[in-house]
Amino acid sequence: MCIYEHTKGVQVIKLLFLLIFSTQIFASSLLELIEQAQKNDLVEVYKYKLDSTGKAYEATKSSYLPRVDIGAIEQFTSPADSLGAGQIYSAYAEVTAVLIDGFKRENLLEEKEKLNIASKHDLQQIKKDISLEVASIYFNMQIIKADITSLKHSKIQLQEQLHQQQRFFKAKLTTEDNVARIEAAIANTDYQIELKKYAYDEYASKLHTLTNTEIRELKQQNIIEPKDVEAKELDSIKSMQAQVESIGYKAEQLESTNYPTLILSDKYSYYKYGDDGLKKLGIPNVERIESQNVVTLNLSMRLFDFGTASKQKELVLSEQNALFSELIYKKKEVKENIKLALRAIEKAKKLLYASELSQDASNRTYKIVHKKYKARVVDYVNYLDALSNKIEAEAQYNRALGALQISYAKYYYNAGFDIKDYIK
Template sequence: MKSLMKTALAAAVFITASNAVDLKVLITDTLKNNQNLKADRYYQEAKQKSFQSVRNIYNPKLTGGLNYNRLDLDVRNTQVVNTAAAFVKFSMDLYDGGKNRALKNQKLYEYKAQKYQNISNVNQTILNVVTLYFNLKTIKENIEVYKEKGRALKAQYERIKSKYDLKMATQEDVLKLKSEYEANLYTIEELKYQKMQLIKNIELYSGVKVSRLDTSVIPDTNVKYSTTSDIKALEENLKASEESINIAKSSKKPQLKIEDTLSYYRYSDYNEKLLSDLPDKQNQLNISLTFNIFDTSTKSKVESSKYIKLATASRLEFAKKQAKTDFELARQKLLTQKEKIKSLQSAVDMANSVYNTVKIKYENGLVDNITYLDALSKKIYYIALYKQAQNELQIIKMEYYLKSGIDYKKLLSLLK
């Protein structure tokens, strides 16, 4: 019989573990399913297509068309009344002041900036998922802690109730324990609501149903600071702003363009004797060189682009300093959190020892219920804080790694 119960218990544990949500799988599913990240990928595709549209700096074009011309006056003796034409035109910019080259570079830098921004958004999403995951673990563990408190309160309530029935305890003693027990039930229900909130948020982020959590932790690894994706995106935006200046300046330079048009004609309603040499087809080559002698907008456009570049450069310099500062603070925060856990471990050991002593004294009538409840509350308080600190450590680790500029794919490969 005992062997059968052990087998059933082992099977239940196995089923529970197999249904648990693995953090690495949860993050991977989030990166695949999250709607915001999907939108980012669409934006990146749009930037790539925009770059491809200007990849050829000579901007060659081949167009075709039809043309019909009719004169209403009776001029058939001297002119053609009806003329129909079909044409094919090839045009190309031989020199446009560097506009198309600058535009091509600008689109390329914008595409790269979007790519790095997407990586930054992925990093933030990973951190959000990790934060939700370990906050959920904290809530679930705290529910168990307060359930333990409830069992202790219930046992003492039933003991005191029995003594009250025998006229060995006061009604105040009974009501005090009952009040504490019911307040604890409310705390548990509040924690359950918070648990539901976190589960719904995780499911919203990941598109995955969450029932149980596994025992995933963020591994320890050595990292060094490198340029983050945020900084790389700003660097590409700075390059793009430089090309905006070149685009604005290009209109002040000469423009050289070639056009070759091949046309086919059909005529009707005209004097064939007088107009017998009308061409059936004609090829027209046109090479144009134009100069912008004066306009009122180019100077303002150039100055506007320069100010945008200065703003981007200023933002980049600040971001570089901030990123290094954030990394140093994240490292210090990690060290501080580890010391906090050591301190809380000592506090938990002390609270457990005090509670065990006070419990024995309380059950033997040596201390009152106020002393007992105080000892119990402190024990539960420090246990809950300790568990919360352990889960916060995992979040702080992930934040520290991501602020180092590490590739998130490498980071995910470290997760078990």
Template sequence: LPLLLNAEGLKSLLKHAQENNELVVSQKYTEQSKQKELDSANSNYYPTVDAGIFYQRDDDASPFRPGTTYGASVKVGFDIYDGGKKSYTSKQKNSEHTSAMFSYSDTKKSIALAITQDFYNIKSLEASLEAREESSKALKAQLERMLKFYDLKLATNDDIDRLQSAYDSNVFAIDSLKFEILSLKSALELKVGRNIDSLDDSKFKKTLSQQSDELDSIQALRANKTALTNLSETVDSFYYPNIRIEDTYSLYGYQDEPSIGGTPIEQLDNQNTIMATLNMRLIDFGVIGEQKAAIALQADALNEQIKYKSKEQKMQLSLATRRIETVNLNIKSSQSALKSATSALETITKKYNAGIIDNVVYLDALSSHTQAKAFNEKSINDLEIAYAMYYYYNSKNIEEFIK
């Protein structure tokens, strides 16, 4: 009862993972970092304002200059034309931020799918464990019964050895299953970011009428390719002239002012300077050209990845639908097999207890029933995984489809 009350639902696990999984949090910080870079690029459109102070002392000052000069200045600068550097840089950072957002979303969806697979695989293993434990109880009861017969000289060593061997093998299988559950549960806890006691019977909505969207991972690649295109334009802008205007206002103060005949020589108290500059790259011996070629190759590499990922998504969507159909058939088959194995075990157990058949037939029937029961539960859980993969490859948030 406590395990049932504390059972974890898949939806709550996915929600917790999206807020606490380290890989998801890392992508979130990356997205926020790209947003700051975009904000910085957009701020480049505004004028710059610089302020400074200075202090100058000459040990051997000229007769007409003061020995000590100090002052402060304020400079306002603005790029009138930069060949498009700021514009393309802003577009590049915007595309990089878009890519980071898609990568963040893709990481959340990928982690959600991995958690879902672990969730239902654990439930399948737990079903196998339960079947094995039931089988172990039956084997132990039959072994104890056979030992009593042996004491009465109604059973042979061979009868005892067969049951003991089957029981010991089952104990080993149980221990192996417990280790598999522990390993998978540890991996699930790592992805979720917290300890997990037990799992509930979460189910997905069963619908195949979803409109397919492009995977976030592919959209992230497309955004990165766009960023490279804008980076190429930024590099190309270095061939264009850069026109900048600056206005500097300065204040001056003096000590040890020079004088002629007792009359101080007048010095500047303030000065306003306006300067316009034009810079243009004339020769760089192919530096810019090589940079553009390198960027173009990077864009080509991304384009090939996009082609591959698009084909892969199309393939996985086709397989996802086919997988659901196959698992549904598997469930029908496993239910029939379980029904048959249950009926056969009941009949054979009665005959075995009556001494009509030997323990070989009984052990075979018990083994078939154990496998059928575990396989049926696994088929049911495989269907949930199949639908989760279908929603994932349609680029949906799978937690929205949990009942």
């Protein structure tokens, strides 16, 4: 019998060890979740946009390099005149270069470069947005998880009291309504647990969408308290600034139509003739040209367009002014958000301190009431009230703890930093 009990005990220990070990294997840390989320499909969209703007810049740059064209022409004429040729075959190679275009080239390249810079900042900003969202979900899940644990402990204590009251009822030492009230309290606790579980599952579903990872368990990680952290400009602000500048360069391109354009081309052609009328006439010392090189310098300038270019420029500048006004507003908003984030940290610290005091007081009160209840000095109403206050104090503490971590995350976000760099 002793050997059996010993073997059974060893098996239980092994089972517990495996459960704990497997939980640690499948548990996800905050840093892992953020890194996984920053590889999701939404981030890929911004990567493609960045790639697109980069290629647009390179394509624009290449379009202003000298262009080389080759071609061939085959011409048949019937009937051909007496001096003409019935068949003309030609091949050519042509080099074309834009020498002057009224500064359109420079402004177009600057526009594309600024759009590429804006895309780079958009990519960085979406990663930081995702980091904040993951961190908020993560700490809310931790809060709910702690609440569920507290409620389960409460249920265990209520079940113990229920068994005691049932024994008392059988011994006719208590009434049936006392038993029914504790049963109702247990049922209400079950209801609260299920609500919390559903809320946890909702957050887990959101986290799964962001990370494409099945959330089984969460590893405990915290965010480092921000100390002497100087705020820097947000990537969203930098992106908007680059967009404002790109629109300015777009407006200058419209102005370039009022300046001269100079294009240089050099075309070399080779000809071959069939059914040649000149040869039939037999005119001496007269031959057709078999090869020819033509250099062309084309200068053009628009003198009058009924104000079309200037009106188009005014339209683009209006768009720039609108975006610039939005940029000014966003900068003010960011400054206020940083102030609010600092106040949120101060508030969260005060709430955490208050909740610690409340939890300590409710725990001590519960212990006293619990002893009196066992000694039947106080009734079940006082006991349930003390237990309820204890659970609520624990929940307040958990919420305050999570709120402090979220306030740290929001400060780093509003200060222009990626939260994943400040996780411990």
